[in-house]
Amino acid sequence: xxxxxxxIGNEVLxxxxxxxxxxxLAQELAKxxxxxxKTVVVGDSEANINQEIDRFKDGDCEILITTGGLGPTHDDxxxxxxxxxxxxxxxxxxxxxxxxxxxxxxQMAACNLKQAFFPKDAVIIENHLGTADGAIVEQNHKIxxxxxxxxxxMMPMVKETVIPYLQKKASVxxxxxxxxxxxxxxSFFEERLAPFYQEFSELSLAPYASLxxxxxxxxxxxxxRELMGKADSRFRDLMADYxxxxxxxxxxEVLVHLLESKHFTIAFGESCTGGMLASKIINVPNASRVIHxxxxxxxxxxxxxxxxxxxxxxxxxxxxSTETVSEMAEGLFKNxxxxxxxxxxGIAGPSGGSERKPVGLVHYAIKLGPKxxxxxxxxxxxxxxxxxKATMWILYRVFKLIQNDK
Numbered sequence: 001x002x003x004x005x006x007x008i009g010n011e012v013l014x015x016x017x018x019x020x021x022x023x024x025l026a027q028e029l030a031k032x033x034x035x036x037x038k039t040v041v042v043g044d045s046e047a048n049i050n051q052e053i054d055r056f057k058d059g060d061c062e063i064l065i066t067t068g069g070l071g072p073t074h075d076d077x078x079x080x081x082x083x084x085x086x087x088x089x090x091x092x093x094x095x096x097x098x099x100x101x102x103x104x105x106x107q108m109a110a111c112n113l114k115q116a117f118f119p120k121d122a123v124i125i126e127n128h129l130g131t132a133d134g135a136i137v138e139q140n141h142k143i144x145x146x147x148x149x150x151x152x153x154m155m156p157m158v159k160e161t162v163i164p165y166l167q168k169k170a171s172v173x174x175x176x177x178x179x180x181x182x183x184x185x186x187s188f189f190e191e192r193l194a195p196f197y198q199e200f201s202e203l204s205l206a207p208y209a210s211l212x213x214x215x216x217x218x219x220x221x222x223x224x225r226e227l228m229g230k231a232d233s234r235f236r237d238l239m240a241d242y243x244x245x246x247x248x249x250x251x252x253e254v255l256v257h258l259l260e261s262k263h264f265t266i267a268f269g270e271s272c273t274g275g276m277l278a279s280k281i282i283n284v285p286n287a288s289r290v291i292h293x294x295x296x297x298x299x300x301x302x303x304x305x306x307x308x309x310x311x312x313x314x315x316x317x318x319x320x321s322t323e324t325v326s327e328m329a330e331g332l333f334k335n336x337x338x339x340x341x342x343x344x345x346g347i348a349g350p351s352g353g354s355e356r357k358p359v360g361l362v363h364y365a366i367k368l369g370p371k372x373x374x375x376x377x378x379x380x381x382x383x384x385x386x387x388x389k390a391t392m393w394i395l396y397r398v399f400k401l402i403q404n405d406k
Contacts, residue, residue, distance in 0.1 A: 001170055002037045003029055003063035006052050008078050009149055010043040020151050021067045028158055032167050033174030037061050044075040053085045062142060068149030070132035072111040079146055086139050088119040096124060096133050103131055125161045129153045136165060173222030177232055181242040182213045182251060182396045192238055200231045212392030244399060251395045252280040258402055259290040267338035268294040269307050269328045272346035272362060276391040293336055307331030320345050320363055322374045329365035329372060341367040342398055348386045362390045366398055373401060
């Protein structure tokens with residue numbers, strides 16, 4: 001089956017809102033064998049929306065998915081324009097109205113009521129995080145799916161309702177596996193996986209690179225389930241040192257789960273990352289079980305005052321050095337008694353570098369019990385990129401060191 005994704009909204013068209021919906025939908029649909037043939041972005045214009053609907057009706061794609069334009073305001077047009085185009089009358093859906101009443105505790109504005117109107121035979125896609133439900137309607141062997149625009153509302157609607165619905169419609173069953181890998185670049189992994197591509201040419205293995213990580217998606221036909229099992233084992237063998245998750249988890253999630261399983265606490269002493277490491281951990285539910293305190297010691301004076309770094313060390317070796325992050329880690333442990341102490345100091349740029357210590361150089365220490373690991377790495381990019389790349393890499397190194405600790 002083929003789909004067209006139609007993202008609607010002036011804010012998306014102007015670039016004020018980044019269109020992450022298209023990427024998410026393409027990834028989720030690919031898992032069930034639905035190919036996104038194209039993605040289109042239009043503003044809140046009835047004429048433009050109608051034009052794309054008509055093109056879809058005349059084409060050979062079976063599924064049209066829209067995002068955006070389901071709100072209560074006058075320029076939220078998607079549902080009304082689509083149903084008018086399909087000559088479908090809308091009526092008040094009591095279930096949708098009840099959800100709205102409960103959301104607003106009986107104090108709903110009059111303009112919100114339009115969000116409860118749908119065609120009689122529509123499948124309602126409940127939105128548990130907002131006020132606008134979506135819907136699925138079928139007409140002339142075509143499937144029309146309307147979804148909200150905000151990603152945090154739209155994503156669960158897709159996973160909970162849209163994907164199961166389309167799976168039942170698909171004529172050919174697909175199965176998929178996902179792996180998140182870290183620790184090296186795409187070209188390195190491409191060479192490492194060369195024998196895999198030759199051995200499992202009947203299957204699709206696609207990499208999706210993003211900051212500090214790569215998501216690999218393995219897709220095959222249901223009839224090739226046994227082959228998929230062999231491919232899964234082979235992939236894990238080849239990539240054992242780099243896979244951090246097969247559940248599409250972020251590095252901070254798997255690290256928190258690992259720390260919890262070992263009943264470890266973690267603390268950070270951050271300079272160039274400025275709290276990013278701690279913030280990543282705290283974004284994960286139940287973070288309070290593993291992180292109790294953390295420090296941002298940006299200046300030399302703060303490294304001395306709060307982490308006990310010897311001023312002579314700073315004077316002789318500089319803030320960005322093995323010696324300094326080592327003393328930072330020991331001082332952090334003395335203050336927190338955390339099972340894992342991580343300290344970092346670097347040159348994020350754009351200035352401050354030298355031939356011996358270039359911009360992007362980051363030194364970090366990981367104290368795991370009595371063991372102290374001292375490492376450094378140079379990251380390329382802008383100031384923000386250096387800090388973000390360093391954060392992702394250090395979390396990965398902490399995860400691997402704990403995972404491999406005997």
